Amino acid sequence: MSKKDIDWGNIGFEYVVTDKRYVSNYKDGAWDAGGLTSDDKITISEDAGVLQYSQSCFEGLKAYTTKDGHIVCFRPDLNAQRMYDSAKRLEMPPFPVDRFIDAVHQVVAANADWVPPYGSGATLYIRPYMFASSPVIGVKPADEYQFRIFVTPVGPYFKGGAKPIVVKISDFDRAAPRGTGHIKAGLNYAMSLHAIVTAHAEGFAENIYLDPATRTKIEETGGANIIFVDKDGNLVVPKSDSILPSITRRSIVHVAEKYLGLKVAEREVLLSEVPNFKECGLCGTAAVISPVGKINDHGKEIAFASGMEKMGPVIQKLYDTLTGIQMGSIEAPEGWIHKVE
Ligand code: PLP
Ligand code: COI
Numbered sequence: 001m002s003k004k005d006i007d008w009g010n011i012g013f014e015y016v017v018t019d020k021r022y023v024s025n026y027k028d029g030a031w032d033a034g035g036l037t038s039d040d041k042i043t044i045s046e047d048a049g050v051l052q053y054s055q056s057c058f059e060g061l062k063a064y065t066t067k068d069g070h071i072v073c074f075r076p077d078l079n080a081q082r083m084y085d086s087a088k089r090l091e092m093p094p095f096p097v098d099r100f101i102d103a104v105h106q107v108v109a110a111n112a113d114w115v116p117p118y119g120s121g122a123t124l125y126i127r128p129y130m131f132a133s134s135p136v137i138g139v140k141p142a143d144e145y146q147f148r149i150f151v152t153p154v155g156p157y158f159k160g161g162a163k164p165i166v167v168k169i170s171d172f173d174r175a176a177p178r179g180t181g182h183i184k185a186g187l188n189y190a191m192s193l194h195a196i197v198t199a200h201a202e203g204f205a206e207n208i209y210l211d212p213a214t215r216t217k218i219e220e221t222g223g224a225n226i227i228f229v230d231k232d233g234n235l236v237v238p239k240s241d242s243i244l245p246s247i248t249r250r251s252i253v254h255v256a257e258k259y260l261g262l263k264v265a266e267r268e269v270l271l272s273e274v275p276n277f278k279e280c281g282l283c284g285t286a287a288v289i290s291p292v293g294k295i296n297d298h299g300k301e302i303a304f305a306s307g308m309e310k311m312g313p314v315i316q317k318l319y320d321t322l323t324g325i326q327m328g329s330i331e332a333p334e335g336w337i338h339k340v341e
Pocket of ligand 2: 059061222224284285286287
């Protein structure tokens, strides 16, 4: 076994077929024992619930090579719990939390050669997902499901890596009040595709969605939560029932309070107060913390004091501390780091 011959420093956020993936099937009311396979193809009924009524959910987390050469995962227990919650909301049989964590360990260990080296700037993205595999024709939950995990090495989510991006306020809504915005359902992403294609065509890196009820409050982007730094250097984090409870955001809040001694306000954030903030960033597993230089609100530009060249000082400190914890150069809170090998 030896590391794959990849130019780790220059890969983007693209799918690459790796060696092994994990599969477990749900049938007759129970999940089977599950296991690893080399087969990256899936054969299902033309009438599978996922194909007709989009009954699917997924997760995203990462494995890292630490400074001292171990392979670790970051907080997989929180992804396991979030997928459990997603499954329940979609009337799917939840995959047990302990089995999810064990499966993540198995897939990462089996693909150890694909885990990018420490300091390369790349990481191993882990994609657990679940879908309805048996036929349905009336609108109802399927009887059978498949849970899978594959991994793929990735670089930065946004082109340009840590360079600030420009995002727009979207005219589309991401989630309905009392809808599915708080879970990681595939359908949330299907409906965002037209909005992201539109934003890219206009030259923006992402969409900021507003609360659908009043369109006055900041929610999140298509693939990340949003954080702000106010004029006193405190962290301000939008709170809403219809955004995804980002594990990165929850970790950042802890890092800000406990490691950096910052004050954190988790509250509703009005679009009208955004011009008062000094720094802005998008946070998520894929996005890590990506700095935002400008927000375009229907032609009106909100430019942050941190500018378009580099991260602002507070977001830089949060980024350095979070990634330091993930890659083993800063001591992690109890239970955050799971050693795979
Ligand atoms: N919000 C959305 C819509 C996402 O797709 C993601 C990505 O997972 C996040 C937020 C960030 O969540 P996490 O930090 O758990 O990856
Ligand atoms: C993640 O960060 O894991 C996500 O699922 C977001 C997606 C845009 C790749």
